[in-house]
Amino acid sequence: MQARQLPAQRGFAWLGEGLQLWRRNPALLTFASFGYLLLLILVSVAPFIGQVLASLLMPVLSLGVLNTCRAIDAGRKAGPDVLFSGFQQNLPALVAIGGLYLAGSLLVLALTAVADGGTLFGIMTSGGKLEPEIATSTGFTMALLIAISLSTPVMMAYWFAPLLAGWWKVSAPKAMFFSFFACLRNWRPFLAYSIALALFGAILPGIVLGIVGMVSPTLATLLSVPLPLLLVPIVFASFYANARDIFGEPDNAPEQA
Template sequence: MQARQLPLHRGFAWLKEGLQLWRRNPALLTFASFGYLLMLLLVSVVPFIGQVLASLLMPVLSLGVLNTCQAIAKGRKAGPDVLFSGFQQNLPALLMIGAAYLAGSLLVLLLTALADGGALLQVMTNGGKLDPEIATSAGFSVALLLAVTLSTPVMMAYWFAPLLAGWWNIPAPKALFFSFFACLRNWRPFLAFSIGLALFGAVLPGVVLGIIGMASPTLATLLSVPLPLLLIPMIFGSFYANACDIFGEPEDESAQA
């Protein structure tokens, strides 16, 4: 498995290509994107085991969204059931990837307890209320910084892992390994992607809505409602774009393991 090394500017192109993919079939990609989020939300509220189940199913359902993107890109007919297609593609490896991501995330939260006495851990796991004094404390700030720093390699290992396991039938440890080093090798375009996502997904819409809100708060509120309907599917489409850019697709000779 060979991960291509891409130039910085490709990170900005992924956002454009994600938007173009959404424009080809807005209804299907929007359904898959919000269906993914809704399914994880519904599973996570199951008492006692909800959070664990949601983590285990996250790679399976995310692969379904990527399969939806692939169907749109290839011009194939696909229905809403494509969201659940991940259950038919190397399911044991996908569940193992979810378990590894859950274990890594919990380890990160446990390590943050060294800085803030477990405040962030309690908020993230039990949904507890955060005392304003704790939120402004130096220890909690250090814990947040530690969480971001330590969770980055966990996310890097997860980023491409569901796709690698599902499309190439790669075992979970190997998929996590390849995903981490593919992200590491392409840190420049991912940095550009993050900057572009922050600018066009948060800063620019916030500025525009803020200006409109000074003239008409009601209009600004109305315009903010459909914004996620565009941004979230576009972001999922950009995930597909960067995966294909770096690894290609199984049909491509260059993408074969």
């Protein structure tokens, strides 16, 4: 199990490859993507332990979405039950990844208290109201910058971890270790990928809807409704595209660069 080091331009291709994958089976991929989101939302609203359970299940269900993409990519027939296939693939490690990711996220939020006295931590963990004067304060701005800076390595450690644990059967710490360094090694294509996501997922649709809204606000509203149905599964498919590009698959792993 080795990670390729890819050129920057590959990052721009991942979103297009996600679109191609979605076009091969839009119904199944849309079901898996929104089923993943809906299940996490439903679990998270459970009293007391909902947020913790959602964090623990997130790697399991995300592996189910990746398995959906893998089945479509290989041309295999798959049904809606593939979303739950992660429960059969190294479940203890997947749950441990969710726990480590939750712990890392909470630690990052706790460290932001140095800047704003715990305001951001309270809002993110208990859903407190953000007052306008707080949002514009220097301390809160610093807390946001700290959160973004420190949460980036946490996200890097999580990014590939579910598929590494599920497909290669490695332990949670090892999966997160390899995920972090694979992202670090490929920071250039990931930067290009982030630009592509911002451009095609937010900026261009916003410009188009803004222009349409100037002509017909009603039409702009109608066009904005199905937009997530298209963008969300394509973005999920692009996650699979970058994972396949960097790590390959267990039966076709890339050689060490």
